[in-house]
Amino acid sequence: MASLVSHPDEVRVISKRFGQGATDIDRYLQLDGYKAVQKALSMQPDAIINEVKNSGLRGRGGAGFSTGMKWSFVPKQSAKPKYVLCNGDESEPGTCKDRLIFEHDPHSVIEGVMIAAIAVQSHTGYIYIRGEYRYLSVIMQKAIKDAYAKGFLGKNIFGSGYDLDIYWHGGAGAYEVGEESALMESLEGKRGVPRIRPPFPAVVGLWGGPTVINNAETLAAVPHIILGGAEWYAGLGTPKNGGTRLFCLSGNLNKPGVYELPMGYNLKKMIYEVGGGIPNGRGLKAVVPGGSSTPVLLPEEIDIPMDFDSVGKAGSMLGSGGVVVLDDTTCIVNFALRTIKFYQHESCGWCIPCREGTDWLKKTLTRFHAGAGLKKDIDNIYYLSENMLGKTFCPLGDAAAMPTMAFVKKFRKEFEDHLDGKPCPFEKAADRIPAMA
Amino acid sequence: MKFSQEFEQRFADMLTHYPTKRSALVPTLLYAQDEAGALTDEVIVELAQRLDLTELEVRNVISYYSMLTTKPRGKYNVQVCTNIACMLRGGEELLNHCQKKLGIGHKGTTQDGLFSLEEVECIGACSWAPAVQVNYDFHENLTVDKMDQVLDEYKKKGTM
Ligand SMILES: Cc1cc2nc3c(=O)[nH]c(=O)nc-3n(C[C@H](O)[C@H](O)[C@H](O)COP(=O)(O)O)c2cc1C
Ligand code: SF4
Ligand code: FES
Numbered sequence: 001m002a003s004l005v006s007h008p009d010e011v012r013v014i015s016k017r018f019g020q021g022a023t024d025i026d027r028y029l030q031l032d033g034y035k036a037v038q039k040a041l042s043m044q045p046d047a048i049i050n051e052v053k054n055s056g057l058r059g060r061g062g063a064g065f066s067t068g069m070k071w072s073f074v075p076k077q078s079a080k081p082k083y084v085l086c087n088g089d090e091s092e093p094g095t096c097k098d099r100l101i102f103e104h105d106p107h108s109v110i111e112g113v114m115i116a117a118i119a120v121q122s123h124t125g126y127i128y129i130r131g132e133y134r135y136l137s138v139i140m141q142k143a144i145k146d147a148y149a150k151g152f153l154g155k156n157i158f159g160s161g162y163d164l165d166i167y168w169h170g171g172a173g174a175y176e177v178g179e180e181s182a183l184m185e186s187l188e189g190k191r192g193v194p195r196i197r198p199p200f201p202a203v204v205g206l207w208g209g210p211t212v213i214n215n216a217e218t219l220a221a222v223p224h225i226i227l228g229g230a231e232w233y234a235g236l237g238t239p240k241n242g243g244t245r246l247f248c249l250s251g252n253l254n255k256p257g258v259y260e261l262p263m264g265y266n267l268k269k270m271i272y273e274v275g276g277g278i279p280n281g282r283g284l285k286a287v288v289p290g291g292s293s294t295p296v297l298l299p300e301e302i303d304i305p306m307d308f309d310s311v312g313k314a315g316s317m318l319g320s321g322g323v324v325v326l327d328d329t330t331c332i333v334n335f336a337l338r339t340i341k342f343y344q345h346e347s348c349g350w351c352i353p354c355r356e357g358t359d360w361l362k363k364t365l366t367r368f369h370a371g372a373g374l375k376k377d378i379d380n381i382y383y384l385s386e387n388m389l390g391k392t393f394c395p396l397g398d399a400a401a402m403p404t405m406a407f408v409k410k411f412r413k414e415f416e417d418h419l420d421g422k423p424c425p426f427e428k429a430a431d432r433i434p435a436m437a
Numbered sequence: 438m439k440f441s442q443e444f445e446q447r448f449a450d451m452l453t454h455y456p457t458k459r460s461a462l463v464p465t466l467l468y469a470q471d472e473a474g475a476l477t478d479e480v481i482v483e484l485a486q487r488l489d490l491t492e493l494e495v496r497n498v499i500s501y502y503s504m505l506t507t508k509p510r511g512k513y514n515v516q517v518c519t520n521i522a523c524m525l526r527g528g529e530e531l532l533n534h535c536q537k538k539l540g541i542g543h544k545g546t547t548q549d550g551l552f553s554l555e556e557v558e559c560i561g562a563c564s565w566a567p568a569v570q571v572n573y574d575f576h577e578n579l580t581v582d583k584m585d586q587v588l589d590e591y592k593k594k595g596t597m
Contacts, residue, residue: 002562002564002565002575002577003565003577003578081456090561091558091559091561092559093520093521093522093558093559093563094521094522094559094563095559095561095563096561096562096563096564096565098561099561099562126454130561131463131464131467131502131504132504132560132561132570132573133561134573135573165454167454167455169454169460169463169464170463170464170467171463171464171502172463172464172466172467172502172503172504172505173502173503173504173505174501174502174503175558175559186463187460187463188457188459188460189457189459189460189461189462189463189488189498190459190498191497191498191501192501192502207456207457248563248564249564250522250525250563250564250566251521251522251525251526251566252525252526256563256564256565256566257564258564288521292520292521292559322522322563324521324522324525324563325525326525327525330525335521335524338519338520338521338524339521342520342521342558342559345558346558348501
């Protein structure tokens with residue numbers, strides 16, 4: 001079980017019930033559980049959507065799209081059943097937050113799915129949890145069962161006349177399945193090869209029916225918004241970036257952990273105060289601000305508010321909330337290589353720019369880091385990435401290209417230091433494990 | 438092919454969750470593998486038949502997902518994450534250590550069938566890095582010493 005941390009600057013909304021025994025449905029009820037869904041049942045569906053729109057809640061899965069807006073794209077009338085699908089595939093390197101929600105507050109995800117379903121007038125929801133998270137699947141299966149036993153799910157929920165079923169679903173190891181259209185393929189029992197868009201899932205999704213797909217943290221925020229009100233939630237964050245988010249601090253920090261901070265919290269402060277700064281008297285080299293697919297930031301670029309728009313302005317992305325901190329003993333070439341190895345491994349192979357591009361990048365970076373790099377490789381690495389960008393069938397290609405381009409652009413000197421058969425200058429720099437113990 | 442009662446119950450439930458039978462495939466494959474040790478020909482034929490699929494359709498899905506395997510692994514599958522957050526805190530050193538200690542490489546299995554080893558991608562434990570999963574159990578904030586303890590405990594458990 002993952003350990004919990006705390007910091008005085010935290011604003012606990014999503015994590016309010018962490019460590020409170022809320023996996024137990026009666027305890028969840030004591031802690032205001034299932035009140036929001038009952039309120040939602042008394043509201044007009046459009047009023048729910050407007051409330052979520054006005055709250056400024058944006059997708060916590062990575063892209064930061066307005067949740068209320070996404071829901072409003074679902075057609076009112078549909079010949080085929082509508083669905084809500086919770087994305088709990090959580091596999092973007094640096095990200096470990098949905099895990100805590102499932103572990104400590106599974107009913108909040110169920111309640112979020114319920115409210116989303118009522119808002120778009122769907123009667124079926126699925127909660128997809130990655131296969132590696134078996135213990136969380138067990139927790140979720142029990143939570144759903146308990147909700148049925150209380151009459152919160154099934155026919156005529158809370159005596160409202162509304163029928164709603166929610167089911168769990170499990171993956172079996174694949175990052176690409178976190179991509180929304182691949183997620184639907186996986187749920188339909190197929191390989192996780194993405195679908196072409198348009199049509200978007202909100203119009204044609206699971207089994208051809210309109211489908212709302214949201215990240216687990218996004219959905220867990222919804223009950224709090226319905227109970228606390230859009231104005232309150234929006235006020236916690238910065239303009240157009242409502243609420244709080246779970247930031248997963250990792251890498252070379254004294255106090256790594258998952259902290260819930262208001263949107264717009266300063267990144268530098270997050271690293272030096274919340275995360276406790278860099279251990280062993282070392283310096284900061286770089287920060288990957290939102291999961292491995294987001295372009296790296298230099299120390300002089302981190303005095304910024306952590307919201308979608310500000311990080312975008314700084315040339316990167318808020319992404320999935322995974323803040324990875326690199327100290328000055330890290331070899332950027334090796335780090336870039338490990339990053340691209342991941343995307344090469346996870347590429348589904350469907351389209352050529354991604355399948356061949358990630359493979360070529362991996363081969364070039366492997367050779368380069370091993371000391372057999374050529375000067376022209378540096379431009380080639382950049383050029384290869386640039387040629388993937390925007391040209392792939394799904395955004396995994398971009399996720400591989402964007403960080404690689406930033407590594408080359410911002411650390412060209414370090415690439416050059418690996419040339420002419422010189423050994424990696426960082427190879428022996430740090431004995432990592434004892435230093436961290 | 439005989440599965441546990443728990444498996445059968447879950448499978449029967451799952452079939453009521455979707456408009457198509459096929460949708461139960463991915464989670465069912467993983468649960469079947471956990472019981473049978475691997476997705477053997479026998480398991481594949483059985484599941485294909487139950488879900489009205491061809492064997493080839495099932496094999497196509499199996500080859501996509503990294504947790505699914507047609508070859509048996511050791512009793513304890515040691516999965517070491519070396520992705521970025523773990524790498525920064527010694528994940529690669531941990532993997533090297535496991536390789537030496539167990540005398541096997543990536544996707545290898547010890548001769549006694551007790552352990553297999555895998556270098557894996559991010560397992561969602563980045564803030565508690567370096568992290569390892571042994572079967573489904575997480576071991577976090579590891580050091581070489583703690584890793585040794587973990588392996589020793591499994592060894593004791595497995596040879597009891
Ligand atoms: C390659 C790839 C992997 C993704 N993995 C995840 C994931 O693990 N979890 C997630 O919630 N979203 C993931 N996404 C984003 C989803 O496609 C989708 O945008 C998101 O689930 C929508 O929910 P949100 O609007 O609440 O963020 C991924 C996207 C891509 C391109
Ligand atoms: S970009 Fe990569 S993951 Fe996406 S469809 Fe193409 S090959 Fe598959
Ligand atoms: S990078 Fe190792 S658990 Fe995420």
